[in-house]
Amino acid sequence: MYFIPDILFATLLITVLACAGWDWRRKRLRPDDLPALTVIVPCYNDAATVGKTLRSIFAVYPADKLDVVAVDDGSSDHSLDAIREAAESWPIRVMVNPQNVGKVESLNRGMREARHALILCLDADTMINREALNDMIARMHTTAKLGAVSCPYRPANKGFLAAMQGMEYSMLRIAQGAGNMTSALALWGGCLMVRRQAFDAVCGFSKRAITEDVELAFKLNQAGWKVEQSFVFVESYVPVSWRQWFRQKIRWTAGGFQCVMHYPAVWIRNPIQVLFISSYALLALTRIVALSSDYSMFHIVDHAADMMADGAQWKSVWHALDYYYGEILPVKILLGIGYNLISVIYILPFVSSVRDMLRVGLVIPFSMGYFPLYMLVSLCGLLFWFTALRRLPASERAW
16 A cells, blocks of 8 residues: 555556657648747846857847847846847847846737737747747647747756756646646746737736746637747756755746646646646655555665665565565665656757767756655645745746
8 A cells, every 4th residue: 555656646647758759750740931929038137158158049030030138127137238238140130128127027018019919928048949939939830829838948058967967848848748738737837939910919917926937828728829838949048056946946846836826727627737736746646655654665675774784685675675665675676666667758859979978967866866856846836836836026026
């Protein structure tokens, strides 16, 4: 009975992965031609990256088909100087908010100035690439009722925390992408393409939203538009400290919960998304409870390590563990191995050479440490929704 929840979750996860894989093969398309495109780049204190972002746009798309609008939201660093420097080399329209009004208002102001039917919202710390842009445009061309599509992130910075977030985003890419079979219920705000007609139909981004990108996905679904997730990564800078990481996860969870509460009919009529939410809820409960269970893999490994430290041989250790844990021992070991093997799927997109194979070892800290912590912090986000976050000023929510 201790391992039944693990088996149920594994079944749910494999189902989600199978659906995502099927949709990915079905949607590997390329656009027939390149349409005129407006790109909105909201910026607040991103002097170190906004130049790279603007440069990446003109590196992958013809300048004569681009309408690029950079919106500086009252930055206190040299962001505006970086934007104006880029505008000397490329045709960029510069908008300046004298005071900080927040990402949502900056985006909505930029949208009102957009000249074309297709609009790409690109964060000032996110770099677009040709494959990602082509994939989003192809999806827009293929489905007339597609209101928006977005791309997942690949961390542009280095380090252990960035590597863990890379695996997290890879996992979300697969699981959320499975929702394309009906309609996805989330969008990655850092790289989001929207149809102008659909955006206007739902009155744009909402100032009340904690996560304006996710709420846009719900509003589009409610209005009868479809939402999709691309499987192509774009590079973006991710939190570099645990404090920043904690604040981000709290906000994401609270924003998702806000959408579920405001649009219950939307997620109820999307069975794939219900499967996704259910599987993650189950994982959260089983993984967190397992950390303190006497029958968890942590305790089994710790018990074995203690006996080995006392000089016991492997055969004696196995007999002792078998006596203590009984018939559950081989099952828990197999499930522990299987759980880590499933996580290998998330690291594979980052393996492009033999040297990169060393990254496979990251599945252990991810599966046994980072992800249980991620789920625990996400649960805390629900509590914060009822307290501080729902009262945050709109100007402070997205930046």
